[in-house]
Amino acid sequence: MAESELDKWKKRCLALAEEVDDWQTRCERMGRRLQKVLARLVCAFEGQSQGLDPYLVPLREALRGHVLDENRLENLDTSSDVLLRVSEQIRCEQAARDQDLHSCLLRLLQAVEIPPALTDLGEQVSACLKQGEATKEAIEGTARLLAEVYVRLRQERAELEVFLGQLTARLQLLTVQAQDVGQLLQASEGDRSMTLTAQVDHLRASTLGETSLEALKLIIAEKLDALSAQLHAFLQEEAKRNAQAAEQIGAMTERLQELEQESYGLRQKLKQAYHQARYDPVTDLPNRKATDESLAQEFARWQRFKQPLSVLLWDLDHFKQINDRFGHQAGDKALRVVGQILREGIRAVDFVGRYGGEEFLMLLPGTELAGATKLAEKLREAVKRCGFHSRGEPVPITVSCGLTCARAGDTLASLFERADQALYQAKRTGRDRCVGV
Numbered sequence: 001m002a003e004s005e006l007d008k009w010k011k012r013c014l015a016l017a018e019e020v021d022d023w024q025t026r027c028e029r030m031g032r033r034l035q036k037v038l039a040r041l042v043c044a045f046e047g048q049s050q051g052l053d054p055y056l057v058p059l060r061e062a063l064r065g066h067v068l069d070e071n072r073l074e075n076l077d078t079s080s081d082v083l084l085r086v087s088e089q090i091r092c093e094q095a096a097r098d099q100d101l102h103s104c105l106l107r108l109l110q111a112v113e114i115p116p117a118l119t120d121l122g123e124q125v126s127a128c129l130k131q132g133e134a135t136k137e138a139i140e141g142t143a144r145l146l147a148e149v150y151v152r153l154r155q156e157r158a159e160l161e162v163f164l165g166q167l168t169a170r171l172q173l174l175t176v177q178a179q180d181v182g183q184l185l186q187a188s189e190g191d192r193s194m195t196l197t198a199q200v201d202h203l204r205a206s207t208l209g210e211t212s213l214e215a216l217k218l219i220i221a222e223k224l225d226a227l228s229a230q231l232h233a234f235l236q237e238e239a240k241r242n243a244q245a246a247e248q249i250g251a252m253t254e255r256l257q258e259l260e261q262e263s264y265g266l267r268q269k270l271k272q273a274y275h276q277a278r279y280d281p282v283t284d285l286p287n288r289k290a291t292d293e294s295l296a297q298e299f300a301r302w303q304r305f306k307q308p309l310s311v312l313l314w315d316l317d318h319f320k321q322i323n324d325r326f327g328h329q330a331g332d333k334a335l336r337v338v339g340q341i342l343r344e345g346i347r348a349v350d351f352v353g354r355y356g357g358e359e360f361l362m363l364l365p366g367t368e369l370a371g372a373t374k375l376a377e378k379l380r381e382a383v384k385r386c387g388f389h390s391r392g393e394p395v396p397i398t399v400s401c402g403l404t405c406a407r408a409g410d411t412l413a414s415l416f417e418r419a420d421q422a423l424y425q426a427k428r429t430g431r432d433r434c435v436g437v
Helices: 002-045 053-062 070-111 116-131 135-187 190-209 213-278 288-305 319-326 328-344 369-384 412-428
Strands: 309-316 351-356 359-365 399-405 434-436
Touching: 213 288, 288 309, 288 351, 288 359, 288 412, 309 328, 309 369, 309 412, 319 328, 328 351, 328 359, 328 369, 359 369, 369 399, 369 434, 399 412, 412 434
Parallel strands: 399 434
Antiparallel strands: 309 359, 309 399, 351 359
16 A cells, blocks of 8 residues: 555656656746747847847847856846836936927927918817827828828919919009000199099008908909909090190181181282282382392492302383384393393392383392493394394394493492493483493
8 A cells, every 4th residue: 555655746746747747848838938039039139229239238138148057037027127217217318309300390380370271280280299199100290280281382372473464564554544644643643643542552452461362453453453444434535625725726727727827828928919009010020119229239248258249231122113013012022132132141049020011120249341231232132133023023123231340438328329320321422332431
């Protein structure tokens, strides 16, 4: 019975020993696996944080052996304890940095003007940052919101550029209209000018105080429409005034044309009266009055400049016989022929006029007596050879000429008297000749 119990105890001890061996084997296997896992974790975390690396190196060295003895386990315990404290410290520092980052992102969102359409998204991101969500999610949410704000700002900028283009076109049109009526505004009533000035001042004040783009568009469009309407009304009023002025100008133009016609008629009558008053109706040469004036002018010029002045007095020979034999019409015709020959035979600066009856006075300024005598002989021969006819019959006509040149001490009367004496001598000595004294 006793042996039997002893055998049982032996068997039990052997079984326990086997179990202990088996447990020890499993423990060693689990220890090696745990050692391998810890080594892998150390390798995985090494280099991730500069604060942890100094504490991971001893832990890695302790895990290099295959067997964990008491010393190694003690070192592992100590290193893990230090590593835990350092990790906690690093996590606190990281949390503080995350908190600072969240604060910076919140300040950034507060500084950015969020469009009304993104207000809800902005509030969501702000709430996430205030709640201290993970840094990655916070940054992604903030970046997503800022990207949406940027897109909206670009859209508003494009819309603003289009609006400014339209506004520029409207302002250019208003500028053209303002240029057309600029002068008219100065001449218009003061209340209209004050109204336009008030509109511009109100537009300026409204735009300076408004920050919303849509409201700014509405204000500018409304004020520009008001300005355009006022300018349009003013242009219509001025067009009406211009039409009335054009009608008045047309009536005045017609009246002016009538006055011009009357003035032209009066000028023609005056010219005709002047011609009648100074020209002989038979020969169309200057008459006695015009001849006396020309003689006085040339004599005064001779007295001033002392240039030669020749005076020639012509007389149509036997003029009374022509009138008695062929009639007064033939006599007038003979006078016209002689006057034409004398006028065409002298220079433009010279003068010839009918002095009275059948006498003609000729003035040759700048001509000495010899030159005057030569011209007088030429003219006398021209009259003699003119071939005058009356009623189909040839009528011989001749002229006599007395000529003289102004001398020192002459008066107008003495100069003319000397020419008249020379003419008298030419007629007394046989006519059809020129005598100079």
